Amino acid sequence: MLKGLREDLRLGAHPDVWAEEELGLDLDSWQRDLLRSRSSRILLNCSRQSGKSTMAAVIALHRAIHRRGSLILCLAPALRQSQELFAKVAAFYRDLGRPVAPQSEKRLSLGLENGSRIITLPGSEKTIRGFSGATLLLVDEASRVDDGLYYAIRPMLAVSGGSLVMLSTPYGRRGVFYEEWIGGRGWERFEVPASRCPRISAAFLEEERESLPPFVYRQEYECSFEETEDQVFTTDMIDRAVTDEVQPLFGSVAL
Numbered sequence: 001m002l003k004g005l006r007e008d009l010r011l012g013a014h015p016d017v018w019a020e021e022e023l024g025l026d027l028d029s030w031q032r033d034l035l036r037s038r039s040s041r042i043l044l045n046c047s048r049q050s051g052k053s054t055m056a057a058v059i060a061l062h063r064a065i066h067r068r069g070s071l072i073l074c075l076a077p078a079l080r081q082s083q084e085l086f087a088k089v090a091a092f093y094r095d096l097g098r099p100v101a102p103q104s105e106k107r108l109s110l111g112l113e114n115g116s117r118i119i120t121l122p123g124s125e126k127t128i129r130g131f132s133g134a135t136l137l138l139v140d141e142a143s144r145v146d147d148g149l150y151y152a153i154r155p156m157l158a159v160s161g162g163s164l165v166m167l168s169t170p171y172g173r174r175g176v177f178y179e180e181w182i183g184g185r186g187w188e189r190f191e192v193p194a195s196r197c198p199r200i201s202a203a204f205l206e207e208e209r210e211s212l213p214p215f216v217y218r219q220e221y222e223c224s225f226e227e228t229e230d231q232v233f234t235t236d237m238i239d240r241a242v243t244d245e246v247q248p249l250f251g252s253v254a255l
């Protein structure tokens with residue numbers, strides 16, 4: 001009993017150890033640093049496929065399990081992205097041997113016995129306004145969520161004393177994520193170019209460098225906020241140009 005409690009406290013105090021021992025992840029060094037951070041304001045400027053959403057899911061689940069009564073909101077720009085993020089949370093939870101109840105299509109949430117809840121939402125100002133008292137807010141692909149959303153969540157955190165983590169690949173010199181990254185105060189910043197991700201090979205990057213317009217390559221893989229005024233490629237064209245060829249190492253649950 002005492003041993004179990006001690007173990008629980010140890011894992012509760014060390015999310016990185018929990019991720020490795022309980023979820024079986026082999027963390028990259030930046031992921032370990034991130035999970036060890038004690039900061040309540042974190043910005044991550046990361047390459048595509050570096051593991052941003054995976055880390056968002058790990059942080060959310062660790063907090064929910066180890067701090068009873070947590071309300072954790074995970075936001076992403078669109079429903080598809082919030083579903084993907086929720087699938088990662090649900091897959092990890094299932095890996096821990098806990099059942100995942102069926103979810104409604106739009107509002108994806110996981111409620112735990114200790115009173116914690118993880119709610120994954122597509123990020124619009126309207127979806128967030130109904131929630132108060134969030135103890136942790138995670139914004140995935142933060143460079144692409146509306147600025148209005150950011151202005152709606154800040155006061156909410158002031159009241160709850162909650163933490164805010166924004167993770168993103170850059171998307172031009174515009175918007176709140178960019179502004180906070182270059183000049184915001186009180187943030188701990190992590191920058192993770194593709195070259196620091198062991199799952200993305202040098203050969204793959206070389207191929208991408210050759211086939212993508214240079215500014216797209218710099219944005220997607222080198223954490224660079226590129227000028228937008230003379231941008232001749234639409235977002236859609238960029239999305240279609242970048243492939244997801246890095247092999248997934250973890251499965252995701254079907255929702």
Ligand SMILES: Nc1ncnc2c1ncn2[C@@H]1O[C@H](COP(=O)(O)OP(=O)(O)OP(=O)(O)O)[C@@H](O)[C@H]1O
Pocket residue numbers: 025026027028031046047048049050051052053054055169199246247248249250
């Ligand atoms: N530490 C790790 N060990 C093994 N695999 C990992 C690790 N971190 C992430 N991955 C895997 O890398 C892949 C990309 O992860 P993830 O989707 O979290 O990246 P992302 O940065 O959110 O990508 P995108 O830019 O496409 O949104 C996934 O298959 C994930 O399971």
Ligand SMILES: [Mg+2]
Pocket residue numbers: 052053054140
């Ligand atoms: Mg992602």
